[in-house]
Amino acid sequence: MCFACSPRNPIGLHLRFSMDGDTCRTTFTPREEHQGWNGCMHGGLISTLLDEVMAQWLWRQGISAMTAEMTTRFSRPVPIGVPVNVESRLVEHKGRLWALSARVILPDGRAAARATAKFLTVD
Numbered sequence: 750m751c752f753a754c755s756p757r758n759p760i761g762l763h764l765r766f767s768m769d770g771d772t773c774r775t776t777f778t779p780r781e782e783h784q785g786w787n788g789c790m791h792g793g794l795i796s797t798l799l800d801e802v803m804a805q806w807l808w809r810q811g812i813s814a815m816t817a818e819m820t821t822r823f824s825r826p827v828p829i830g831v832p833v834n835v836e837s838r839l840v841e842h843k844g845r846l847w848a849l850s851a852r853v854i855l856p857d858g859r860a861a862a863r864a865t866a867k868f869l870t871v872d
């Protein structure tokens with residue numbers, strides 16, 4: 750029961766994804782219970798959005814892969830109650846290793862957070 754995407758997880762984020770060309774997308778509006786710093790979404794949960802949108806890019810190509818490494822840059826706060834777009838793309842693929850990038854985008858089009866990650870295919 751995935752914390753990020755399962756519709757049955759009672760404490761989950763209930764994210765829903767779609768592919769748009771070579772980009773995987775979702776949207777999310779953080780609520781009070783997702784707060785970290787006053788009035789802003791918790792950074793760990795922002796990382797969850799980024800991790801999951803990259804994992805889903807792979808999943809939707811039929812690739813089972815786990816996150817092996819991830820770097821996140823938090824550029825601007827994500828305000829509670831404000832909808833954000835989250836998107837990912839493939840950067841590179843070599844053998845079992847898949848490199849992806851992702852962004853959390855505020856309604857004014859500015860990126861609030863960016864991540865790069867390496868995923869390794871698993872059996």
Ligand SMILES: CCCCCCCC(=O)SCCNC(=O)CCNC(=O)[C@H](O)C(C)(C)COP(=O)(O)OP(=O)(O)OC[C@H]1O[C@@H](n2cnc3c(N)ncnc32)[C@H](O)[C@@H]1OP(=O)(O)O
Nearest residue numbers: 751800801804805808814815816817818845846867869871
């Ligand atoms: C869509 C539904 C799923 C959504 C899930 C959302 C994403 C997640 O949250 S996944 C959960 C979080 N991630 C984890 O728990 C992963 C924990 N780590 C592991 O289980 C293992 O380390 C795992 C599976 C990633 C890799 O282990 P294993 O299969 O034994 O590979 P391993 O032998 O260590 O490495 C294989 C090769 O990759 C290389 N490699 C491993 N990690 C890295 C890395 N970060 N960067 C570059 N190369 C790497 C190794 O050097 C090795 O290279 P070589 O074959 O040339 O020696």
